[in-house]
Amino acid sequence: MAYARHQSFYLRDKWISKGLKAIIESPRFFYEDDSPEEIGLGKNMVQSLRFWMLATEIIYEDKSNKQTEHYLTELGNLIYHKDRLLQKNDTVSILHYHLVRNKDDLATVFNWYFNNYKETITQRDILLKTFTTWVNNNDKSVSPKSLKRDIDCLVQLYTKKSEENDPEDFIFSPFTKLNLIKEEQSEEGYGNVRKVTPELNDIGLVSLFYVLLKYGEENEVNLVSLDEILNEDFLWGKVFNLSRNRIIEILNKLTNHSKFSLQYVRTNNLDNVRLPNISSFEYLSYEYGFSLDRVTV
Structure with a gap:
């Protein structure tokens, strides 16, 4: 489990684009003395960017040459060439999904909030207390400051919108377009943090199909029940x-x-869907019109 590796900075608009370009130009970018000047960010922000890119699985670390280098994953290559400014909601949804998956144990708070935390409406202080209790029951003692930074970053990542009256505002988070979390004042004056059921256009049909195919791949199944989709970790209901x-x-x-349709299957009085015979990345490449074979980086 890992905490506060984001250096207290939520992901900003344009960061992903800058980071992908920097890694293509230099696999040692994050360890170069002039990296902050090259990318136009502070030193701690550069380290935060490294966290976000690793946690969303668009880059990976390679230590085979006795020094750490970073390279784009297949997903990172696709995003760089097809939507590096994160203009498609589907792209942001896919990054959100990979963040919540916490595959390399980098982003515990996001995994916990979407997969484990049951409450729909809460306040930040209650959220922090509940997260602290969960961490103490499942891990070694962690600094309270680190846990508070995680909760604050979680809320900001999904709620920090651009200022409508400031066209030069670049500190908003691209994740706000998903409309998954809202922070609002209650009638009693409390600041409520609320999980929101988004509209389909907010998250995108392509990303949902990708997540379903990913689940089938990793669990080696081609039949997934409606109850699983609703209740299992890393599937639609929770993520x-x-x-x-x-x-x-x-x-x-x-x-x-039109090409890769699901099939409804009724088995033992359960609603199931049969997945098409295509990998999640092949499907994504089809939808984005992307061919890794023709990419030179």
Whole structure:
């Protein structure tokens, strides 16, 4: 488990684009003395960017040459060539999914909040207390300051929007377009943090299909039940706060995909979907019009 590796900075607009370009130009970018000047960020922000890129699985570390270097993953290459400014909601949804997966144990708080935390509405102080209790029960003692930074960063990542009256505002988070979390004042004056069920256009159909295919790959199954999609870690109900009715609505759309449609299967009185025979990345490449074979970096 890992805490506060983001250096207290949530992911800013344009950071991903800058980071991908920097890594292509120099695999040792994050260890170069002039990297802050090269990318136009402070030293701690550069280290924060390294965390976000690793945690969303768009770069990976290679230590085979007795020094650490970073390279773009397949997903990182696709995003660099097809949507490095994160203009598509699908792209941001996919980054959100990989962050929540916490595959390399880099982003515990995001995994915990979306997969483990049950409350829909809470306040930051209650969120912090609950997270602290969970960490103390599951891990070694962690600095309270680190845990507070994690909770603050979690909320900011999904709620820090651009200032409408300031066209030069670049400190907003691209994750706000997903509309997964809202922070708002209650009638009693409390600052509520609320999980939101987003509209389909907020998160995108392509990203949802990708997540479903990823689940099938990693669990070596081609049949997934509606209950799994709703309740299992790293699937739609938890990762995207989706209700059963919204999931059914989306599945109906995916059964009509022009090339890689899902199939409904009724087995033992359970609603299941049969996944098409294609890998998650092959599917994503098809939707984005991307060919890794033709990419030179």
